[in-house]
Amino acid sequence: MVLTVFERSVPDASAVSAALEGSKLGSFWIDSVARPRYTPLEADAHADLAIVGGGYSGLWTAILAKERDPKRDVVVLEGGRVGGAASGRNGGFCEPSLTHGRANGESRWPHEIDRLDALGSQNLDEIEATVARYGMDAEFERTGGITVAVEPHQLEWLGEDALDAAAVRSFVDSPTYLGGEFDGEGALVHPYKLAIELARVATELGVRIHERTPVRTMTGTDLVTKVGTVRARQVALGTNAFRPLLKRNRLMTVAVYDYVLVTEPLTEVQMASIGWEGRQGIGDMGNQFHYYRLTADNRILFGGYDAIYHAGGHVRREYEDRRETFEMLASHFLTTFPQLSGVKFTHRWAGAIDTCSRFSPFFGTARGGAVAYSLGFTGLGVAATRFGANVMLDLLDGESTERTETDMVRSRPLPFPPEPIASIGINLTRRSLNKADHREGKRDALLRTLDAVGMGFDS
Known part of the structure; x- marks a missing residue:
């Protein structure tokens, strides 16, 4: 067995403990913004389109539905708070890929990967244009991203435009970097600001949003809650890792917990020690990988690696504080940036990812085409949820579009x-x-067997 760099260069346990001491359990993103409130549903209601879920999927669907038809009566039902689940807990990487990376998409749909990549790039461009059109304060930055090799064998996985260690370290300086690739297309956002700004725009377009209104059951297109029933002509389901309302989707996703740390703001001296002037998002190339980025005030968000599945696949608050995972992340952070020894983490948190077996979203309809769903984003939904929202609306409207004609959209994992x-x-x-x-x-x-049957875990 070959030790990884994170096992070969382990920081002192006391340094790890000191870095985590005093950190708050909770999303930095949500803590950093005032949370608007939307009233719960109080009685029976009607709508042309009812949307279940007040995260990215549901809010994008609401906005796009009103843009397509301003007269359409749209209501969003959210069981908790708008953006309070995955949309306010992710890393804020707004990536163009719809297929969880080109390699994953090429292994599944080689005949249309170029088309899917083009649709993903178009989708990201349209997100940027939407942010500008509505004056959305979401800290959207088109920084691009760097994929780094931290083990010798990973150098073989780099493409034609591979950078050597010196070139990568000129972008961001870590002794763990052996090489890498730069992709200028991706963006970063403040994920919770994006969620609340989407909600703001939706309400300004006439959408009704009801928080703290969990949907218990769906009969036809009637959504039954504790206080009343919403009778809708059509329904869009954006329930992410939570229990699907359609029985056919109960085994299609599992909830996997991802864990994240955020540091205090770095000083000018600390920033100078690592470079990172381009503010690119970074991910390494292990099967168990880390992702990290700078916030607007120069904190480092560092997450990933230890994806945890809890028996039964439930989404529960007690799963969010896992000491051994946070200690491991802190250790790996100090291995990555030893020059930041002494930095403190202010926040630690976790969230559930709706993982499906092909690692990219799937779509479909039910109830005679009156119900549409988009699920299974597997951690890459910040941008792809908007594409999924358009697919759901295409399907509900009965439109044949470039999106709905792809095998990716027409197939299920x-x-x-x-x-x-x-x-x-x-x-x-x-x-x-x-x-x-x-x-x-x-x-x-x-792993080779899973690859062969289309359930390969390759990222």
């Missing part, structure tokens, strides 16, 4: 097995991914 097989399989797969990272990327029989 394989379902996960029921419990307890799901827990056994997912945890065995996590073990195999860890083993691959310790065997120079070599995938064992389990």
Whole structure:
């Protein structure tokens, strides 16, 4: 077994403890912004289009629906607070890919990957244009991104435009970097600001939003809540990792928990020690990978690596504070940036990702075409949820579009097995991914089998 760089260069345990001491359990993004309130549903209601979920999927669907038809009566029902789940807890990487990276998309839809990439780029451009058109304060930055190799075998995975270690370290200085690639297309956002700005724009367009209104059941297109029923002509479902209202989707996604740390703002001296003048988002190339970025006030957000599945796939608050994972992330951070020894983390948190077996969203309709859904974004939904919103509206409107004619949109991933097989399989797969990272990327029989049946875990 080959030790990874994070095992070869381990910081002192006291430094890890000191860095985490005093950190608050909660999303930095949500803490940094005043939270607007929307009243709960109080009685029965009617709508042309009812949307379940007040995150990116639901809010983009609401805005695009009103832009397509300003007279359409649209209501959004959110079980908690707008943007309070994945939309306010992610890293804020706004990526063009609809397929969780080109390699994943090319392995599944090689005949249309160029088309899907073009649609993804168009979608990101349209997000940028929407932010500008409505004057949305979302800290949108078109910074591009850097993929870094931190192990020798990862250098072989770099493309034609690979950079050597010196070139990568001229962008951002870490002793762990052996090479990398720069992609100038991606963007960064303040994810919670994006969510609340989407809600603001939606309401200004005439959308009604009701928070703290969980939908218990769906009968036809009637959405039943604790206080009343919303009778809608059409329904769009953007429930992310929460329990799907359609039985057909109950085994299509699993909730996997992702963990994140955020530092205090770096001083000018600390910033000078790492460079990072271009503010690019960064991800490394392990099967278990880290992602990290700068905030507007020069904090570093550092997350990923230790994706955790809890038996039963439930979304529960008690899963958000996992000390061993936060200690591991803090250790890996100090390995990545030893020159930042002494920095403190102010926030630590976690959130559930709606993972599907193909790592990219799937779509469909039910109830005679009156209900549409978009699910399974697997951690890359900041931008792709807008594409999914357009797909849902295309399907509800009965339109044949360039989006709906793709095999990606017309196909469904394989379902996960029921419990307890799901827990056994997912945890065995996590073990195999860890083993691959310790065997120079070599995938064992389990991973090769999953690759062959279309459930390959390659990122």
